Amino acid sequence: MSAWVLMAMLEQARAWDRVQGLPPESKAEVLHTLDTIKASAIHWSENSQADDLPARRPTPSSPAEPLTTEVEGHGTAVTAAQRLGCTERRVRQMVKEGKLSGRRIGGTWFIEDQSVDDYLLRKDVA
Incomplete structure (x- = not known):
C-alpha cells in the first residue's frame, strides 16, 4: 500500500516535471526510481484485496511489451x-x-x- 500512496503523492507534487532540470545522469536515475515506484504501485493494486482504494489498470503481461x-x-x-x-x-x-x-x-x-x-x-x- 505504501507504494500506491507514495505514487499518488509524487503525482500530486508533479515530481516528473521537477526532474527535467537535473543533470542527465541524475535525471536517468531519478526517472528509473519513479518508474519502479509506479510499477510497485500497479503491482500492489493488482494483487490487493482492498475494496476502499481505487483500482489501477493492469500492466502488460510481458516486460518486453x-x-x-x-x-x-x-x-x-x-x-x-x-x-x-x-x-x-x-x-x-x-x-x-x-x-x-x-x-x-x-x-x-x-x-x-x-x-x-x-x-x-x-x-x-x-
Whole structure:
C-alpha cells in the first residue's frame, strides 16, 4: 500500500516535471526510481484485496511489451498527435522543446492532457 500512496503523492507534487532540470545522469536515475515506484504501485493494486482504494489498470503481461496503462490526466503521444494533427515524433519533439508536458513510462510517452489543451489555445490565439 505504501507504494500506491507514495505514487499518488509524487503525482500530486508533479515530481516528473521537477526532474527535467537535473543533470542527465541524475535525471536517468531519478526517472528509473519513479518508474519502479509506479510499477510497485500497479503491482500492489493488482494483487490487493482492498475494496476502499481505487483500482489501477493492469500492466502488460510481458516486460518486453511497451507500458500501455493509463495515467490519470495524461494521454499517449499517439492520442496527443491525433488531437494536434501531427505525428507522434513531433509530439515527442514538442515535449523536449518544452511546448508540451509529458513523460516516458516504460516504452510509452504520456502527454498531459492540460498541456495539449493549453497548446491548442495558444495556437488558436496566435
